[in-house]
Amino acid sequence: MLPFKFDNENLQCYICKNVFNKFKKLMGHMNVHYSNFMCDVCDAGFLNRRKLYFHKVTHNTGTFPCNQCSKIFSTYNNKRCHERQYHDKAMLINKCGFCNALFKNNRQKDKHLVTEHGVSSFARKCQACDKMFVHQHAMMIHMKRHHLVERPHKCTQCEKGFFSTTELRAHMVKHTGEREYKCDVCLKSYARKWTLREHMRIHADDRRFKCEHCGQAFVQKCSWRGHMRTKHGEQL
Numbered sequence: 001m002l003p004f005k006f007d008n009e010n011l012q013c014y015i016c017k018n019v020f021n022k023f024k025k026l027m028g029h030m031n032v033h034y035s036n037f038m039c040d041v042c043d044a045g046f047l048n049r050r051k052l053y054f055h056k057v058t059h060n061t062g063t064f065p066c067n068q069c070s071k072i073f074s075t076y077n078n079k080r081c082h083e084r085q086y087h088d089k090a091m092l093i094n095k096c097g098f099c100n101a102l103f104k105n106n107r108q109k110d111k112h113l114v115t116e117h118g119v120s121s122f123a124r125k126c127q128a129c130d131k132m133f134v135h136q137h138a139m140m141i142h143m144k145r146h147h148l149v150e151r152p153h154k155c156t157q158c159e160k161g162f163f164s165t166t167e168l169r170a171h172m173v174k175h176t177g178e179r180e181y182k183c184d185v186c187l188k189s190y191a192r193k194w195t196l197r198e199h200m201r202i203h204a205d206d207r208r209f210k211c212e213h214c215g216q217a218f219v220q221k222c223s224w225r226g227h228m229r230t231k232h233g234e235q236l
Contacts (some may be wrong), residue, residue, distance in 0.1 A: 002030050002047065106136035 004026075005014040011026045012019045015033050020026040035045020037052040041059045046052040057076050064079040065072045068087040073079040085108075086101045094103040098117045103109040113119045124133045128147045133139040144150045144163070151161025153168040157175045162168040170192055173179075179189035181196040185203045190196045198220070201208075207217035209224035213232050218224040228234045 002027075002034065110135055 010019050011023055013029055031046050034047045037046045037049055039055055060076050061074055063072055064076050066079060066082055094106055094109040096112055101112060124136060124139050126139055126142060151163055153162045153165055155171055173191035179191050181190045181193050183199055202219050207219055209221050210217040211227060
């Protein structure tokens with residue numbers, strides 16, 4: 001018997017306090033704490049012989065035909081993954097319009113469309129600003145970042161919030177003053193990698209910002225803006 005404790009809405013392991021979004025995942029997690037039977041192939045532990053038996057089947061190799069189509073697989077695990085991806089309608093909701101394959105999410109379907117049918121993924125439009133996205137996941141990130149303004153990562157020095165840990169790390173150099181990115185040519189150091197990349201364009205004489213009036217080109221955008229303002233009276 002397995003012990004569970006349900007004193008709130010969370011599905012939480014009463015031993016290690018990990019939280020799960022489905023009871024099935026919590027059940028599978030309990031094998032970690034009650035490893036009564038060990039797999040002699042990968043040393044994974046299981047609560048009882050029945051769970052161990054179904055696990056050991058995944059290590060078997062041979063000829064495993066799909067129960068729904070003519071495809072054959074070398075392992076039972078690959079066969080089950082195929083059946084879940086293409087035939088298990090109870091688990092999958094996204095349908096391919098070309099071959100009727102079913103997928104758990106839009107990302108898997110989009111990948112299938114490109115690799116199997118050579119079709120670009122269908123664009124999706126943000127309902128707040130009409131910006132278009134290739135993947136559903138990218139659109140959700142956009143919504144959270146720009147429209148819901150989620151900032152879960154807080155700076156411990158000034159309490160400023162950021163959407164991602166990458167943005168937080170880039171911000172922290174303001175407090176630490178660390179300059180770990182050094183130019184190999186002039187040995188100048190910079191706090192951020194992208195600042196070093198911009199600096200290297202000076203040594204490469206990469207003049208990508210060109211004046212459309214007189215043809216003069218500049219390495220940095222700020223120099224181009226200054227030229228357009230002072231020489232041609234444009235306010236950019």
